[in-house]
Amino acid sequence: MSTARTVRGRDALTGRTIEITVEDGRVSAVRPWTPAPGTDPVLLAPGLVDLQVNGYAGYDVNGESVEPGEVRALVRALAAVGTTTVVPTVITASEAAITRALRAVARAIPYVHVEGPFIAVEDGPRGVHPADQVRPPDTAELERWQTACDGLVGMVTLSPHHPGTSAFVADATARGVLVAIGHTGASPEQIHAAADAGASLSTHLGNGAHALLPRHPNHLWAQLADDRLSAGFIADGHHLPPDTLRAMLRAKGPERSFLVSDSVALAGLPPGEYTTPVGGRVELSAEGRLAELGTPYLAGAARCLAECVATARRDAGLTLADALRLATASPGRFAGGRGLLVPGTPADLLRIADDPEHTTVVEVIADGEPVR
Known part of the structure; x- marks a missing residue:
């Protein structure tokens, strides 16, 4: 049975706020997303x-x-x-x-x-x-x-x-x-x-x-x-x-x-x-x-x-x-088109904390599942 989850945040590569739908370990959809006023969306990036x-x-x-x-x-x-x-x-x-x-x-x-x-x-x-x-x-x-x-x-x-x-x-x-x-x-x-x-x-x-x-x-x-x-x-x-x-x-x-x-x-x-x-x-x-x-x-x-x-x-x-x-x-480009957040690709993505001095990976999702 197919299971789906949603990940929301700000795309670190484009600056756009997006909503990513993940099904069976792959990205099934990427849509624009509007966060609630006053919120600071987490940064998202491909694995x-x-x-x-x-x-x-x-x-x-x-x-x-x-x-x-x-x-x-x-x-x-x-x-x-x-x-x-x-x-x-x-x-x-x-x-x-x-x-x-x-x-x-x-x-x-x-x-x-x-x-x-x-x-x-x-x-x-x-x-x-x-x-x-x-x-x-x-x-x-x-x-x-x-x-x-x-x-x-x-x-x-x-x-x-x-x-x-x-x-x-x-x-x-x-x-x-x-x-x-x-x-x-x-x-x-x-x-x-x-x-x-x-x-x-x-x-x-x-x-x-x-x-x-x-x-x-x-x-x-x-x-x-x-x-x-x-x-x-x-x-x-x-x-x-x-x-x-x-x-x-x-x-x-x-x-x-x-x-x-x-x-x-x-x-x-x-x-x-x-x-x-x-x-x-x-x-x-x-x-x-x-x-x-x-x-x-x-x-x-x-x-x-x-x-x-x-x-x-x-x-x-x-x-x-x-x-x-x-x-x-x-x-x-040399690994089967990985490293992108687009439909059809493996659901590998990172949540990132960023400031002027440090860029830190705070959570990793690989094939749609959190990596512990």
């Missing part, structure tokens, strides 16, 4: 969409013994802080380790993002990905991944410097797999050739790169300039300085930009020193900076997407509505 999640709250998609239950727990933990659409991200590893992780991913998520292993091997662009597992793109390996997870791989990040990249990109996109450019030191010509073949995204642009680059040309300028590429940005206050984030968002424009958390398993845990399989001894600060112990080098991202929305708003001088769009409708 956040994160296209790059390695882990959170101690759960690790790339753990050596990851199980389906752990992935489901990861999805629930992120829903509780406002991220209602999660794309688990499997990083560079042996083929056996990648397929093991893919098998563990719960069917409740839209797809899996495999970041690597077809990336650059040199220090800097490689990041913390293991050098001994970096390899050229291989369509046959992609097919084996899909066999292992019933076709759940929906995005692959690669460096287009590898020979045969264009053929791989064309084949992958023909199969419905999104191809992103990242962890690369590729030339502008190689970047544009990948876009010619069908690549449509840039993974955490501005990170996964050499510490020093030629002033021009370089792969950052090429990706910023290519209008066929939409770019993800880690707006955690540590991966991109405010001036850099602001300039890159302006260069790509809001229609080709989105935020990602790129969070790892230590995100959401108390500050302190930890030992991780990748990175060894690390320190998580109270400000959410995760670094190799005793060094200035980052060891991953440790903030959820809601915190990145608040940071982007502050660092890039964005309105609440513009910052939210970068974490809802914009990435939702």
Whole structure:
């Protein structure tokens, strides 16, 4: 038997007061609503969409013994802080380790993002990905991944410097797999050739790169300039300085930009020193900076997407509505049209408390039900 509920408030993206009807976990209607005089309607926003999640709250998609239950727990933990659409991200590893992780991913998520292993091997662009597992793109390996997870791989990040990249990109996109450019030191010509073949995204642009680059040309300028590429940005206050984030968002424009958390398993845990399989001894600060112990080098991202929305708003001088769009409708274009409050979409929405200093998620509704 169908059950319906109504949610009323002010749309944080448009400023309009609306009434949302939810039936069987989906939005069935959105209508104008007139609140009683003197009332201050609660702010409503779509649930956040994160296209790059390695882990959170101690759960690790790339753990050596990851199980389906752990992935489901990861999805629930992120829903509780406002991220209602999660794309688990499997990083560079042996083929056996990648397929093991893919098998563990719960069917409740839209797809899996495999970041690597077809990336650059040199220090800097490689990041913390293991050098001994970096390899050229291989369509046959992609097919084996899909066999292992019933076709759940929906995005692959690669460096287009590898020979045969264009053929791989064309084949992958023909199969419905999104191809992103990242962890690369590729030339502008190689970047544009990948876009010619069908690549449509840039993974955490501005990170996964050499510490020093030629002033021009370089792969950052090429990706910023290519209008066929939409770019993800880690707006955690540590991966991109405010001036850099602001300039890159302006260069790509809001229609080709989105935020990602790129969070790892230590995100959401108390500050302190930890030992991780990748990175060894690390320190998580109270400000959410995760670094190799005793060094200035980052060891991953440790903030959820809601915190990145608040940071982007502050660092890039964005309105609440513009910052939210970068974490809802914009990435939702690459997740089946999620991140919108329109009839027919999953009933994922947030109640938000907002003031000039803080933006706080106070309630999460996922698939029409409150998340406890």
